[in-house]
Amino acid sequence: MSEVFDRLWERLAPLGRHRTTGGYRRFSWGPADAEVRAWFTESARALGLDVETDRNGNLWAWWGAPGPDAVVTGSHLDSVPDGGAYDGPLGVVSALAAVAELRGRGLRPRRPLAVTVFVEEEGARFGVPCLGTRLLTGAITPDRAARLTDAEGTTWAAAMAGAGLDPERIGADPDLLGRVGVFVELHVEQGRALARTDAPVGVASAVWPHGRWRLDFAGQADHAGTTRLADRNDPMLPFAETVLAARAAAHANDALATIGKVHVAPNGTNAIPSRVRAWLDARAPSEAALRAVVQRVDSAARRSAADHGVTLATYLESASPVVHFDRALRDRIAALVGGAAGPAPVLPTGAGHDAAVLSSAVPTAMLFVRNPTGLSHAPEEFVEPADRHAGVAALTEVLAELAGA
Numbered sequence: 001m002s003e004v005f006d007r008l009w010e011r012l013a014p015l016g017r018h019r020t021t022g023g024y025r026r027f028s029w030g031p032a033d034a035e036v037r038a039w040f041t042e043s044a045r046a047l048g049l050d051v052e053t054d055r056n057g058n059l060w061a062w063w064g065a066p067g068p069d070a071v072v073t074g075s076h077l078d079s080v081p082d083g084g085a086y087d088g089p090l091g092v093v094s095a096l097a098a099v100a101e102l103r104g105r106g107l108r109p110r111r112p113l114a115v116t117v118f119v120e121e122e123g124a125r126f127g128v129p130c131l132g133t134r135l136l137t138g139a140i141t142p143d144r145a146a147r148l149t150d151a152e153g154t155t156w157a158a159a160m161a162g163a164g165l166d167p168e169r170i171g172a173d174p175d176l177l178g179r180v181g182v183f184v185e186l187h188v189e190q191g192r193a194l195a196r197t198d199a200p201v202g203v204a205s206a207v208w209p210h211g212r213w214r215l216d217f218a219g220q221a222d223h224a225g226t227t228r229l230a231d232r233n234d235p236m237l238p239f240a241e242t243v244l245a246a247r248a249a250a251h252a253n254d255a256l257a258t259i260g261k262v263h264v265a266p267n268g269t270n271a272i273p274s275r276v277r278a279w280l281d282a283r284a285p286s287e288a289a290l291r292a293v294v295q296r297v298d299s300a301a302r303r304s305a306a307d308h309g310v311t312l313a314t315y316l317e318s319a320s321p322v323v324h325f326d327r328a329l330r331d332r333i334a335a336l337v338g339g340a341a342g343p344a345p346v347l348p349t350g351a352g353h354d355a356a357v358l359s360s361a362v363p364t365a366m367l368f369v370r371n372p373t374g375l376s377h378a379p380e381e382f383v384e385p386a387d388r389h390a391g392v393a394a395l396t397e398v399l400a401e402l403a404g405a
């Protein structure tokens with residue numbers, strides 16, 4: 001089992017990796033994405049699976065006829081800018097290795113099995129995370145998805161067409177979804193909870209509510225060397241005050257708020273900006289705390305914009321309500337994966353996942369694999385080889401239990 005994992009991992013690892021930062025830049029429908037999609041299709045076919053691309057561009061590698069009541073497992077291959085090697089790929093490679101192990105054992109599953117790769121999970125290029133599963137479940141309209149644009153103004157539809165797929169067909173797919181009986185996603189832990197235990201694998205209990213908002217501050221471009229301070233409408237000032245307000249709001253509500261992406265126009269050293277566009281990522285243990293954070297940031301931003309003679313427009317780009325994973329499935333998997341030492345640790349996460357989006361339609365569960373650095377969305381993200389193999393072994397037992405003969 002671990003040889004299959006290691007061989008697959010070795011082939012995938014170099015694809016889309018930035019040669020100087022060591023981080024991954026695998027953005028939907030781009031060249032690196034084409035490489036990893038080809039890697040997945042070739043690897044799945046070599047394992048005897050039939051690979052299909054659904055109307056939204058998600059990849060499905062089937063063992064047996066597609067559905068009904070299939071046991072499906074998988075994750076994503078796209079990354080954040082300079083992301084780590086494991087966020088997404090660990091789930092995909094582990095799923096392929098687990099299926100290879102079950103086929104090697106001669107298992108004759110009583111339910112179809114499939115390994116999936118969902119598109120645009122990070123939303124790094126087009127802004128809405130888990131776009132592939134939101135489209136599949138109807139959580140986003142095809143019209144809105146088709147018109148999403150990247151930093152260069154390329155739409156989702158145009159980028160998808162450029163990759164040889166028909167964007168006219170995107171949208172909810174109840175027939176395909178109707179074939180799925182259960183979905184299990186294995187994922188690197190994006191934190192250090194497991195690192196403080198001697199358990200290499202844990203089980204997810206819930207995903208925090210979270211969302212993304214875009215803030216457009218518009219002021220007046222002018223000369224940095226000739227414009228008096230009193231005459232400035234500088235959007236950088238309310239932007240800066242909003243960053244500090246976000247940290248204070250998160251602190252006050254035991255929540256998390258991040259502004260990690262900013263576009264400044266015209267972005268010149270000696271020009272007062274005309275516009276600052278920033279994105280707020282806010283997450284909290286409860287919907288009430290999330291609302292409190294967002295309200296506090298919004299009012300601080302509006303107050304500061306008014307003080308500096310700057311206008312502000314805000315847009316909700318994506319909302320992800322709290323998700324509690326299927327309790328019975330979670331406990332069954334924790335007992336199975338835990339072994340003699342007792343059930344595996346069960347833990348919540350602030351990270352969004354396709355498994356959370358799919359839970360609106362089918363019972364879903366997540367396995368987390370220990371990450372000693374605790375870092376994620378960073379090149380330093382890591383999983384020890386022994387824990388990678390422990391994750392595959394755990395997923396193999398879960399799939400055997402769910403689909404076994």
Ligand code: HGY
Binds near residue numbers: 350
């Ligand atoms: O950002 C997230 O929550 C996840 O990594 N997509």
Ligand code: MN
Binds near residue numbers: 080087122377
């Ligand atoms: Mn991620």
Ligand code: MN
Binds near residue numbers: 088
């Ligand atoms: Mn992920």
Ligand code: MN
Binds near residue numbers: 075076187354355
């Ligand atoms: Mn995920």
